[in-house]
Amino acid sequence: MHPATSPTAGVPAGRDHRTPRTRPRFLRGLTAVALAVPLALGAAACGGDEAADDGPVKLSVFWWGGDARAKLTEDALALYTKKHPEVTFEKTWQANQGYFDKLATLTAGGNPPDLFQIDDNYLAEYAGRSTTLDLTSFTDSGKLDVSKFPKSLLQYGVVDGKLAGVAAGENTQGLVYNKTLLQKHGLPEPTTGMTWEQHIAWAEQVAKKTKVPGTQDPSADYKAFWVWLRQQGKDLYDGKELGFTADDVTKWFDLWKGARDRGATPTPDVIHEGNATDITKQLVVTGKAATSWVWANQMPDLKKNTKDELGVVAYPGDPSAQWARASMYWSVFKGSKHRDVAVDVINFLNNDPEAVALLGTDRGLPSNLDLRAKVSETATDPAMKQSIQVESELAQKFGESPQVPIKGHSKVKSELTKAAENAQYGRATPAQAAEQFMAACKSAIG
Amino acid sequence: MALTTAPGRTARTGPTGPRRTRRGAGRARLGEGLAGYVFLSPWLIGLMGVTAIPMLLSLWLSFTDYDILTPLSEVRWVGLANYERMFTGDPSYWHAVRVTLTFALVAVPLKLAAALGVALLLNRTWRGVGLFRGLFYLPSLLGGSVALAIVWVNMFNRDGAFNSFLALFGIEGLPWVSDPDWALETLMVLAIWQFGAPMVIFLAGLKQIPTELYEAAAVDGAGAWRRFRAVTLPMLSPVIFFNLVLETIHGFQGFTAAFVLSNGTGGPVDSTLMYTLKLYISGFTDLEMGYASAMAWVFLLAIALITAVFFGTGRFWVHYSDGDDR
Numbered sequence: 001m002h003p004a005t006s007p008t009a010g011v012p013a014g015r016d017h018r019t020p021r022t023r024p025r026f027l028r029g030l031t032a033v034a035l036a037v038p039l040a041l042g043a044a045a046c047g048g049d050e051a052a053d054d055g056p057v058k059l060s061v062f063w064w065g066g067d068a069r070a071k072l073t074e075d076a077l078a079l080y081t082k083k084h085p086e087v088t089f090e091k092t093w094q095a096n097q098g099y100f101d102k103l104a105t106l107t108a109g110g111n112p113p114d115l116f117q118i119d120d121n122y123l124a125e126y127a128g129r130s131t132t133l134d135l136t137s138f139t140d141s142g143k144l145d146v147s148k149f150p151k152s153l154l155q156y157g158v159v160d161g162k163l164a165g166v167a168a169g170e171n172t173q174g175l176v177y178n179k180t181l182l183q184k185h186g187l188p189e190p191t192t193g194m195t196w197e198q199h200i201a202w203a204e205q206v207a208k209k210t211k212v213p214g215t216q217d218p219s220a221d222y223k224a225f226w227v228w229l230r231q232q233g234k235d236l237y238d239g240k241e242l243g244f245t246a247d248d249v250t251k252w253f254d255l256w257k258g259a260r261d262r263g264a265t266p267t268p269d270v271i272h273e274g275n276a277t278d279i280t281k282q283l284v285v286t287g288k289a290a291t292s293w294v295w296a297n298q299m300p301d302l303k304k305n306t307k308d309e310l311g312v313v314a315y316p317g318d319p320s321a322q323w324a325r326a327s328m329y330w331s332v333f334k335g336s337k338h339r340d341v342a343v344d345v346i347n348f349l350n351n352d353p354e355a356v357a358l359l360g361t362d363r364g365l366p367s368n369l370d371l372r373a374k375v376s377e378t379a380t381d382p383a384m385k386q387s388i389q390v391e392s393e394l395a396q397k398f399g400e401s402p403q404v405p406i407k408g409h410s411k412v413k414s415e416l417t418k419a420a421e422n423a424q425y426g427r428a429t430p431a432q433a434a435e436q437f438m439a440a441c442k443s444a445i446g
Numbered sequence: 447m448a449l450t451t452a453p454g455r456t457a458r459t460g461p462t463g464p465r466r467t468r469r470g471a472g473r474a475r476l477g478e479g480l481a482g483y484v485f486l487s488p489w490l491i492g493l494m495g496v497t498a499i500p501m502l503l504s505l506w507l508s509f510t511d512y513d514i515l516t517p518l519s520e521v522r523w524v525g526l527a528n529y530e531r532m533f534t535g536d537p538s539y540w541h542a543v544r545v546t547l548t549f550a551l552v553a554v555p556l557k558l559a560a561a562l563g564v565a566l567l568l569n570r571t572w573r574g575v576g577l578f579r580g581l582f583y584l585p586s587l588l589g590g591s592v593a594l595a596i597v598w599v600n601m602f603n604r605d606g607a608f609n610s611f612l613a614l615f616g617i618e619g620l621p622w623v624s625d626p627d628w629a630l631e632t633l634m635v636l637a638i639w640q641f642g643a644p645m646v647i648f649l650a651g652l653k654q655i656p657t658e659l660y661e662a663a664a665v666d667g668a669g670a671w672r673r674f675r676a677v678t679l680p681m682l683s684p685v686i687f688f689n690l691v692l693e694t695i696h697g698f699q700g701f702t703a704a705f706v707l708s709n710g711t712g713g714p715v716d717s718t719l720m721y722t723l724k725l726y727i728s729g730f731t732d733l734e735m736g737y738a739s740a741m742a743w744v745f746l747l748a749i750a751l752i753t754a755v756f757f758g759t760g761r762f763w764v765h766y767s768d769g770d771d772r
Contacts, residue, residue, distance in 0.1 A: 097710070101730040108514045108735075125733060129515040269604065269621035272714045411732050414711060421715045425626055443535070444732075 060090040063117035064099035069362050076355045114336040119328045121410050127164035133332040134162035138343045148368040152401040153324040165329025169364025172322050173315045174296030180308035185209045192314040199316040203264035206290050216274050216283045217265035218293040219256035220420035222413045230321035246438045253423045253430030268424040280305050297364045299387035312390045320399040327364030411444035508740035513733045528740035542724035550697035553634040561641040565648035586642030595706035598636050626717035644689040651685030683764045
């Protein structure tokens with residue numbers, strides 16, 4: 001039954017005057033209203049083609065993050081209003097947890113924000129369902145200036161040939177280690193370019209000397225797995241398919257089983273604790289491991305949670321497997337009535353010197369390379385300075401960016417965690433866990 | 447739906463206005479009915495808008511591939527595919543069913559036993575008993591709150607308060623919440639600990655039992671245990687029944703604690719993947735709202751079935767004291 005055809009359409013008109021009872025009609029009317037309201041909202045969402053950009057515009061903007069990001073973003077948007085008094089903003093923000101639930105619900109209710117923040121977990125999901133506006137025509141016409149962007153960073157917003165989102169900042173995978181601890185025991189620091197085997201041997205040595213496990217076991221961590229795969233000449237995804245086989249996964253799990261057996265990593269329950277999304281629980285700041293596998297731009301956040309000095313290098317292996325990743329994107333809702341304004345706001349947030357200076361590195365390094373150089377010159381926070389420096393250094397060694405993760409990616413991620421933990425807790429051999437993972441992935445991206 | 451129709455009431459009020467004509471009575475009835483609906487309308491609109499229609503919509507969606515981002519007008523009808531996948535193609539669905547059943551089978555009886563035990567202790571008059579009743583009720587007041595679950599998780603971490611307490615006695619604790627063998631058990635303890643609500647209901651029930659019965663039993667030479675078995679339990683059985691049904695439904699719906707403890711994943715290794723959590727993940731993380739809707743309907747039917755079984759067997763052990771043997 002389709003709701004649009006249900007209650008009123010099914011009533012023969014002739015019957016009405018024959019039975020003058022009010023109750024059923026009243027109820028039927030109520031049902032019709034209750035059904036029509038959400039449908040009308042849904043319809044309104046589809047019919048935003050004619051852009052009415054004259055007169056005052058109220059643009060809704062939605063992002064996730066903490067108080068600090070909220071403050072910076074609000075300031076930047078206020079600056080836009082100052083320069084374009086006819087445009088005001090309806091700002092909504094919240095913590096990461098529950099953000100995508102709310103975005104999906106808003107979209108389902110036909111009331112998504114005009115402009116919203118999104119990440120590579122969900123970009124393909126939203127783009128694949130035509131929820132995001134294809135921004136290609138705006139970059140072609142120059143209304144959205146991406147000339148100063150690293151090419152691979154821009155490329156990482158393209159889904160099925162359409163520009164679904166524009167990077168709000170850039171980051172890359174980073175191995176953060178506890179400098180203070182290593183210095184105290186006279187141990188060497190890890191370096192960019194060391195092999196995986198060298199990294200594990202180093203971590204074992206750290207564990208022996210300091211009693212703190214040298215590295216967090218990242219077998220459940222898709223970003224570590226991804227970098228490792230690219231170093232094997234594979235990839236996480238190949239078109240709409242998985243870019244790896246059960247053998248690859250087995251090798252990956254075996255690598256870390258070896259590391260655990262050698263005492264280079266903490267015990268499974270501590271590893272699990274570190275896998276929690278919360279940055280404050282990363283083992284390098286809770287003191288339960290000397291190394292955490294994070295994003296390089298998370299350095300300042302990590303630093304806030306520990307007194308120890310931290311350092312950051314690339315993930316082990318050839319650093320050209322890493323890429324300029326959009327830490328998050330700005331996307332425009334396809335049905336927005338104010339597309340042009342929304343695109344102009346994205347352009348402003350990325351290319352206006354004042355706005356970029358305001359935003360700093362909160363969403364990652366600025367995408368505009370000229371402005372990035374300026375921001376790094378003026379940075380005062382030492383942790384921020386360090387993370388910019390490391391990332392700029394790494395940027396020279398970056399390779400091509402992979403395709404944006406496909407639909408079903410969030411499930412692939414959680415299945416990897418489950419399979420890896422099965423192996424960690426000794427409930428399955430690496431080969432068995434790999435088989436489970438492959439089977440679950442196939443049904444996830446089916 | 448409990449829409450009482452007007453005729454019954456007008457029939458009763460009819461005789462008071464004997465001079466009314468048929469037509470007049472009809473109009474009055476109409477007016478009365480309309481007034482009734484007008485007064486009911488806030489509730490009716492609420493029921494329609496936030497319960498009945500969304501429920502029917504979800505029934506329809508359970509036969510579609512709705513993913514929440516696609517407009518409703520574009521969803522595809524997939525027939526029973528969602529149900530088929532649930533029963534035959536998704537091992538983690540059955541895993542969630544097992545986790546939920548285990549949880550309910552263990553936590554509910556223990557929670558009721560704790561509630562009854564404490565209610566018996568507090569059903570006396572001694573100084574400060576009111577304070578204790580309040581204290582025991584407190585955890586339930588905080589009920590499904592996220593804050594409580596967070597406190598709980600922190601208490602049962604490897605370096606949490608509970609393990610520190612054990613360390614006082616030289617016992618080395620376990621990583622309760624991050625060990626797949628113990629995470630669900632920790633959740634059970636949390637659920638049992640919140641026994642205050644059934645306890646208060648038990649207390650009220652205990653107060654209803656006439657003291658003469660105990661006196662008579664004592665005169666007949668019944669000891670404490672015998673009095674409990676022969677007087678308290680039968681007299682309390684309607685209340686026990688009520689609590690059992692309510693807490694079982696509650697137990698099946700356990701969500702908040704599992705969600706908080708596992709960061710919304712049901713981990714470690716799916717050990718806390720409760721049914722409702724699996725449903726949530728399917729709908730909101732995997733964006734498979736049609737599949738989640740199907741899961742919700744099966745859940746509804748399962749709970750209805752279990753409740754029906756309770757009512758069916760209740761006949762054999764629930765005694766109502768008002769004489770007529772039901």
